[in-house]
């Protein structure tokens with residue numbers, strides 16, 4: 001049996017270490033706290049929730065709710081802690097963040113198979129026979145980030161400060177939006193355009209410049225965003241027409257139904273070949289999430305759009321994973337090295353923990369010489385791994401929350417709307433997880 005080391009005791013790292021340990025494999029868990037903290041981490045505990053205390057929906061008809069239930073079937077420590085430290089939050093699963101972190105820290109520290117080593121890891125460990133899982137998160141310390149970049153190759157790591165929201169293509173109103181690329185260059189189907197009249201633009205503009213922005217998290221580099229990648233609301237504040245000459249310029253985009261150019265246009269760019277996801281071009285933003293739904297929901301065609309990922313603004317170190325990582329999160333050219341968590345391009349607390357679970361299971365299997373466990377794309381956990389390994393258009397890989405746009409299609413029509421469809425995805429996914437559990441693999 002080979003030893004396993006996990007680097008980073010955040011959501012992904014704790015779950016990975018737990019999954020390794022529960023398979024009877026010894027694991028060293030490295031964490032740089034308490035000696036060193038990222039700008040967003042405020043406590044010395046493990047699995048610290050750096051912002052909201054909500055793990056989002058707990059309903060299986062919702063993609064992140066389904067992901068939770070799959071994790072429960074796989075004896076997830078993060079889910080056990082969340083269920084034990086739950087606070088009332090309607091259909092969402094919110095936790096007492098201190099109790100949550102305390103519960104996980106206690107379980108990890110008292111597990112005989114896990115040794116905790118408190119120090120910053122500054123280099124990707126050499127290929128020394130051990131199996132390694134790196135789960136150091138979106139704010140990975142600088143030295144390790146440089147070493148990861150060197151290990152993966154020059155363009156292996158992205159650092160972004162601001163990202164635009166992504167909407168579900170199936171929820172756009174195609175009576176309002178139309179396909180066209182500017183001046184007819186390239187594939188028309190790559191862009192969806194939402195045209196605005198002057199009245200619509202004025203109302204949208206007023207809402208945008210007065211909307212509430214999210215709180216900043218310490219000195220995490222967010223302020224530098226104003227130099228390179230300006231949030232749409234900041235650009236808008238420069239003048240009423242700035243957006244009409246920037247990301248909302250209508251020239252070269254006549255509406256094929258009228259032949260005329262609109263007063264302003266919001267362009268949505270295809271995120272995947274199936275056209276199930278579109279990002280709002282140039283709409284990187286720091287607005288609070290409910291404000292994004294309210295203000296961007298005023299864009300003609302997006303009135304009922306479902307946001308698969310909200311725009312965010314913070315430092316986010318993530319790997320350009322397609323072509324570098326496998327669907328189980330190991331490095332294609334170095335299979336004993338796994339990555340897990342937000343740094344692989346999954347987005348969110350639960351998604352990060354789920355990738356830690358999947359990578360941890362396989363790190364343990366590799367350590368004892370077993371074949372990897374490949375989860376089907378009909379499960380949310382498996383679909384997220386598949387997205388990371390191959391998702392998005394090449395060169396345009398974007399971090400992604402759990403959503404039904406990436407899970408294997410149902411291949412049949414389901415009556416009863418979105419909720420019924422979600423329930424059908426869940427029924428199929430949990431059936432798969434139960435089969436895998438019966439085989440003793442999770």
Ligand SMILES: Cc1cc2nc3c(=O)[nH]c(=O)nc-3n(C[C@H](O)[C@H](O)[C@H](O)COP(=O)(O)OP(=O)(O)OC[C@H]3O[C@@H](n4cnc5c(N)ncnc54)[C@H](O)[C@@H]3O)c2cc1C
Pocket residue numbers: 007008009010011012013030031032033036037038040041047048049050051052053119120121122135136137138139140141144217314315340341342343347348349350352353
């Ligand atoms: C400011 C901010 C706000 C966010 N808000 C939300 C939110 O509200 N909801 C949501 O779902 N997601 C949010 N996210 C995304 C969130 O980071 C992830 O969802 C989640 O915390 C990532 O889990 P992780 O395990 O990948 O990383 P983390 O939870 O960040 O864990 C990484 C761990 O590795 C340690 N570490 C880092 N470098 C080293 C090193 N070199 N050596 C040893 N240890 C190291 C860190 O101290 C940390 O404990 C936010 C992210 C940021 C940056």
